[in-house]
Amino acid sequence: MKKRLPELITIGIFLVFLFAFTAGNIFAEKKDFSENENRSLAPFPSLSAANIFGGDFDTQFESWFSDHFVGRDGWIEAKALTRKTLGAIENNNVYFAKGSRLIQQFASYDPDRFQNNIEYIEEFCTDTGRTGNILIIPDACFGAEKALPFGAWNIDENILLDVVADTVQGQNVIDLREMLNDPHYYFRTDHHWNASGAYQGYKAICAQVLATEPKRFMMTPVTAEFRGTMFSRSGAFWSRGEALERIDCEQPFNAALVFEDGSVMYSLYNEERLKTKDKYTYYIDGNHAFTEIHTDCGTGRSAVIVKDSYSHILMPYLAAEYSTIRLVDLRYYQGAVSSLLEEDPQADLYFIYSLNTLVTDSSLGMLW
Template identity: 30%
Template structure:
């Protein structure tokens, strides 16, 4: 055989072998990818579904039922996508892995949370829906007009994104809550006492008025707000001496879980007032359980250690004290109030706390039964701006 022809045949044979190997490699790679996707799909379908994320402190979307109506209106696909994201196998680990990659790429934001100076995590605020905010403010004004014989006050607390604006990443876009506070102040000031605690919080930023890993203010932040608003609330000669107790040094809040950044832990403290002989007990009205303290020690063994204050949020909580002064305070609140209310205890005969998100009874009837003399609306601005439950509750009462 011609040597040149033989070399050509050998070359063609080698090319054919390489082509077959390449095709086989492609088939094997596709098969491997299919197996990986199948395994992940099966794991996601078969692993235990969760109703609640302790890490993120929120309810998780369950897989929706397939109905013709839900398919036609688009809600099925929307809920299915949310459920797949919420129920994804090892979700928390994937969030942390994504954060590490983002940080290598220079990202300063993770899942709606800014990664800020001094290991602070600050939630990115959203602009409020004007219609929702206006409805709430209108309901509050109408409620105040109806009860103009009561001492009416409001404290809408700015979030860390405003108070700690200097801590945000350089040029970080963030909705300016100052405009929202101005809107709230302008609406409420004519009909009730309005406590703007922004400057009081800003003055103590470096002392730690917000947690590094959670969206709540600290006990110090709550105290600064109390100290700034006591006179407005009608409290004469407020206590200035406290003994501070450390409840835990290992609090890791919801922003750590949401962002995937787990590099800091917070300290939760309790302020014990000195120089007062007022005693009290707490009644959780929905369960009729009584407690001798606002602090629930068992919460310190859970993920959400902030629930050490009252054990978290409840529809209705009553604090009865030995301060026999006839002052009965009704508070419409969110979770920011939980660490603020302990500072109020020595000054009222009774404090009634309502969380409108969980309370469905007649507020008007409750106020008459308890003989309410003072009312306080206490919310953080982000929750207040998006809340619809307060207007519903006040509307039911008016």
């Protein structure tokens, strides 16, 4: 019997492992929503005969089973940690960069879609006879290149940004490459630029669109527990949180936001959002199909901005320069941007996108 001890222990470990997690799954509490993944978890599949014999009961069941697997986030973290320990420099296409920074890899894109998107912008500006101010924000893999680990590789965003500049020659392209060349312009655990990065964008707009001196702003941390999209995607759940900042102009002003459903928010910030995982929505309450910002800054200027979420953190700055800003998210917006421009012939037209969105977005055809 003694000789057999290692054998019995091995068999024991194997069986206990299988049965313990089997039982754990049966009794574990089931959640409906995964905050890290920002999605609803799969529901238990219907047990109707039609569904069982319908052909994909097995995949439905397997999705449900893995979505609710006991200790799910712990396993995901363990996998990320295993990869890091074995010398990998990324997990799920997120680099483990210097200074505990997590940076999205940019390894593939659809050249046709990219080309189409730029051409949509160019054609729309030509059709409406307006000069588009085009602000394409390079991704962290470009701007925060210094922080990338040895061996990191990304598709060269310089080449793509050159293509943008060449294609939309009649428009006002605001080139941020020189200004966003440091890791501290980007969040450590999120893909967006941060308040300092957005200030660089604001300065460029002051110089190239508004022809004014940039105002001064104060930044006050409102949380230190922001863990962004790269935190979630990388599985590096051991990473500490970072700060989100409230951005206040030296010359204070009031702002009111009206959303597509008519609801109103009397601040550029939604404090409630700081209690959720998705804290970046603190700025102008996150994604809305349509957001109208009214301020008493008194300049009388107005802007129509077609945008992705990179623009949100820029709004505290721009709100100090524009009395009215209308923001359109083409993914959800039902109306035509051209009619917004007809209503307001003096408005400045902006396109504010990250390069990553510009190469993947499929909604720019909805401009008209």
